[in-house]
Amino acid sequence: MKIQFYLRFFTQYGQSLFLTGNCDALGNNDLSAALPMQYLTDEFWTVTVELGKDFENDLQYSYILKNENGEEIREWGNDRVVEFMKLQVDELTLIDTWNHAGEYENAFFTQPFQEVLFPKHRENKTRTYKGVTHLFKIKAPLLKADEVLFISGSNETLGKWSNAEPLLMHKEDNWWTARIDLSNESFPVAYKYGVFNTKTKTFVQFESGNNRILYDSYGKKKITILHDGFAQLPADGWKGAGVAIPVFSLRTEKSLGVGEFSDMKLLVDWAKKAGMKLVQILPINDTTATHTWQDSYPYAAISAFALHPVYLNLEMIAQKATHPVIKSLKKKQTELNALPEVDYEAVMKVKWAAAKELYQEQKDALHEDAEFFSFFELNRYWLVPYAAFSYLRDKYKTPDFTKWKSHSVYNEHAIQEFVAPSQKHYDEIALYYFIQYHLHLQLLDATNYAHKNGIVVKGDIPIGIYRNSCDAWVEPELYNMSMQAGAPPDDFAVKGQNWGFPTYNWQRMAEDGFKWWRRRFEQMSNYFDAFRIDHILGFFRIWSIPMDAVEGILGYFVPALPVHINEFGQRGLWFDYQRLCKPFINDEVLRELMNGDVEILKPYLNHIGNGQFELKEEFNTQRKVEAHFAAQEQNAQNENIKHGLYDCISNVILFEVEGSQSQQFHFRISVSSTSSFRFLDEDSRRKLDEFYVNYFYRRQDDFWRKEAMAKLPSLKRSTNMLVCGEDLGMVPDCVPDVMKQMGMLSLEIQRMPKDPAKQFFHPKDAPYLSVVTPSTHDMSTIRGWWEEDRTQTQKFFTHELAQTGEAPYYCEPWIVRSIITQHLYSPAMWSIFQIQELLGMNGVLRRENPAEERINVPANPKHYWRYRMHLSFEQLLNEEMFNQELKGYIDASGRG
Structure with missing residues (x-):
């Protein structure tokens, strides 16, 4: 069969297009073997192939754009499919429209919309091609339940633009289709798509824009298929x-001192009652490293795949409330549930002991459970190493695998023997299988319940991994263990x-197509419809901190283009290594630092x-200082001295690139705030500041864009979840455009404007593909912030709330309520609120002290x-007046 491909695409000079697909002629989906296309006109690129009779599959294909700089961009989606064996023709013409990943309509074909939120249109997949010359295919994701597309055009077959009895289309997978015989018509043909209500039998509207034109004419034994992209209908509403x-x-009457996966059902019930469509949670992976409260940090998982045992509902495992194990916990449950906060260590101790008892009782039945066997086989690749790691962590009383007396270096064959059922410690290994299986069932049960109630579940994927984790033990080559990840000052x-955390070895990860990341996304999609990528800036560049540093301020971006020593002379700067690269310390500096x-x-x-002065060798790094004072008496004076020495060490202007022989350097962040900078002469300060601005805000931008585009497109293609990026902090100029091109939702926060010229961000200015929120778990709530800085509060009160007079001292x-409604009326696709913020609208229901509502303090690495x-939630579900009030605000804003 002869196949002619035509792609509508307006290319720029230096760009070229390629075709890939699942047949030999198209390179069998090997992008390096993609077929080059030829420029035809300003509107079309084309290529012709011959497909033999031995090809017996549906033809699936897509297009690739190559820019002048070598960057490759694949169009979005994989739903360009031709039922090859059903056509029975000699010639096939395919006329396509490029599907740009950033088209916001593509968001509506992701998992939350297709699987949870949107009504299902009846599909017809059995229609034939007999008597058909042209197959029209178009997408329209936001039609209502009783609406269908129709096609109308300039000839008799297409109804002469009539909308009274239009030619209705049928839903097939993602496409609305019309199989039409145009053999008696002349070409070109002008046509348009429109919307028709099948319930009221009335015309709704035509699509906007110019008429579409079909130039391709009829031919014997030939079919033309048009993939016309998206109908031009309002799609951002x-x-x-x-x-x-x-x-x-989460707090419910049935939980045990902490929120559990089963408690998510009551969260869903309340969200539904209040008119919401989504619930968002923090990472839920196992963080058990020390068996202390310090494991409460949810972004330091010992496994990127294992779920945290703290979320286990023991009664669901026992299957009855009268089970002896469950009955024995009633007193402890009452005691822990009465606490105002989570007692992490007490909860874990109780749950772990009970889980062991239940395992011993159920272990024989477990290994005869077909569902367990299926779970085990599907997750073996991470589950077995995780169980072995957890056992060895406890055996040697440390998660630092480099200190273990055996298995300190992971060997798959040795670990398979180590976990064999014949081993004496097998039950201690299998306990982890048992717990993970039940966590899986309980989370799946909770998310399925959400879906049945029309609620989307949004997860959170951390940017980093814990240094002493199973992931680092199994595949240390994927990480730069000699560096620490973090974030620059804010x-x-x-x-x-x-x-x-160690930083990622992206080069090594790319060698197997980012397999580790794809597995993470695949597992998350079992439970979640959408997810937030924590610190998405890490895919552009990560803040890397040397191991001898304690504070993040001594980091620099990796990768980054360093400055060369010759550039200082070119800018009229005298380069003095001692002065610029070593801590600058004199009596004035000491007086300033130590009051x-x-x-x-x-x-x-x-x-x-x-x-x-210079630091003595035994105190010339922050880690040395930290170790010294860890052995001293813990008092205010020693703490003051320690931080004074930290500040001395960080009082530098440049960091030398290791191995560059004093030829290449990175600027220290916030260099103009250092006393080292201030003690330079005025001319040097001016020139250095210009150099600094160039280094951070201009020099790296295109470089960082290429870094992100080498990772994010393939990762996003590996999942159909809706992807939201936490793009906060020191955001490079390239980030918004890359995220827009990828169709990823940005995060917009009122107190963290991305425009440096603005003090606050107003939700009304949010882009459609975004999430707006007044605060995140890393910030104080609205009420807490209101009391922190009266000057800021007054400016916000006057300019953002448009109020006169003095701002109230407490956030009434x-x-x-005003701030919540600002966000609800934002044009952003999603407005998401911490539950503390919503309760803050009600003077009776909210917590008395807003300081008790804060979840995390990023400046404190040891935060509990x-x-x-x-x-x-039982109480909250009964607060009818409040729930109806909140639902009223949501419905009135068009988000209900």
């Missing part, structure tokens, strides 16, 4: 509201953040002449994550 809350923060953490006490740090310094319910609702 759909909006939804959601609630965000960590699972551990208003919430003025010395930056050091998460302690006038010049002598307090002198014992840790050497005098090097000219009134300047009407203020929270223990926030729990003060109300149970």
Whole structure:
């Protein structure tokens, strides 16, 4: 069969197009073997292939754009499919429209919309091609339940533009289709798509824009198939509201001191009652590293795949409330549920002991359970290493596998022997299989319940992995274990953040097509419809901190284009290695750092002449200082000295690139705020500042864009979940465009404007493909923030709320209500609120002290994550007046 491909695409000079697909002629989906196309006109590119009779599959194909710089961009989707064996023709013409990933209509073909939110149109998949010359295919994701598309055009067959009795189309998979015989018509043909209501039998509207034109004429034994892209209908009007809350923060009468997966059902009930369409949670992976409260940090998982045992509902495993194990816990359950916050260690101790008892009782039946066997086989690749890692962590009393006496280096064959059923410790290994299986069942049960109630579930995928994790143990080559990931300074953490995670070895990950990431996305899609990528900027560049640093302020972006020593001379700057690359310390610096006490740090310094000092070798890194003071008495003076030395160490202007032989350098972040910078002469400060701005805001932009485009497109293609990126912090100029091109939703926060010229962001200015929210788990709530800075509060009160006079000292319910409604009326696709914010609208229901509502303090790496609702969901579901009030706001804003 002869196949002619025509693609509508307006290319620019230097661009070229390629075709890939599932047959030999198209390279069998090997992108490196894609077929080059030829430029035909300003409107079309084309290529012709011959497909032999031995090809007996449906033909699936897509297009690739190659830019002048070598960058490859695949069109979005994989639903260009031709029923090859049904055609029975000699010639096939395919006329296509490029499907840009950033078209917002594509968002409506993702999992939350297709599987949960949108009504199902009746589909007809059995229609034939007999007597058909042309097959028209078009997408229209936002039609109502009783609406269908029709096609109308300039000739008799297409109804002469009539909309009274139009030619109705049929739904087949993602496409609306019309099989038409145009053999008696002349060409070209003008046509358009429109909307018809089948219930009222009335015309609704034609699509906007110019008429579509079909030039391809009829031929014997020939069929033309048109993939016409999206009908030109209003498609940015759909909006939804959601609630965000960590699972551990849920409170119900049946939970055991902490929120559990089963508690998500009552969260769904309440969200539905209030008119919301989404619930969002924090990461739920196992973080058990130390068996202490420090494991409460949900972004430090010991496995990117294992779920956290803290979310286990024991009664569901026992299958009855009268089970002896469950009955024995009633007193402890009452005690833990009465606490205002989560007692992480107590909860884990109780749940772990009970889970062991239930395993011993059920272990024989478990291994005869077909569902368990299926779960085990599908998840074996991570489940077996995770169980072995967890056992060895406890055996050697450390998650640091480099300190284990055996299996410190992962060997798959050795671990398979280690976990064999014949081993004496097998039950201790299989306990982890048992727990993960039940966590899987319980989370799946909760998310299925959400879907049945029309509620989307949004998860969270951390950017980093824990240094002493199963993932690092199994595949250390995927990570740069010699570096620490974090974030540069911002208003919430003025010395930056050091998460302690290793950074990713992206080059190695690319070698197997980012298999580890694809597996993460695949597993998440079992439970979630959408997910938030924590710190999506990490796919562009990550804030990398040397291992000898404690504070994030000593980091720099990797990858980044360094500055060369010659560039200083070119800018009229004298390069002095000692002055620019070593800590600058003199009496004035010491006086400034230590509030006038010049002598307090002198014992840790050497005098090097000219009134300047250097740190003694035993104190010349932050890790050395940290270790020294860890062995000293813990008091305010020692803490003050320690942080004074930290500040001395970070008082530099440049970091030398390792191995560059003092030829290449990175600028220290916020360099103009250092006393080292301020002690330079005025001309040097001006020139260095210009150089600094160029380094951070211009030099890297195209480089970072290419880095992201080498990773994100293939990762996004591996899932049909709706992807939201947390694009906060020091955002490169290239980020918004890349996310827009990828069709990823951005995050917009009122107190964190992305425009540096603005003090606040107004929700009315949000792009459609975005999520707007007043606050995140890393911030104080509206009420907490209101009391932190009276100057900021007054500006917000005057300019954002358009109020006169002095702002109230406390954030009154009407203020929270005003901010919530601002977000609800935003043009953004989603407005999502922490549950504390929603309760803040009600003076009776909200917590008395807003400081108790905060979930995390990013500036504190040892923060205890223990926030729990003060109300149970049983109570909240009965608050009819409040629930109806909230639903009224949501419905009125068009998000209901």
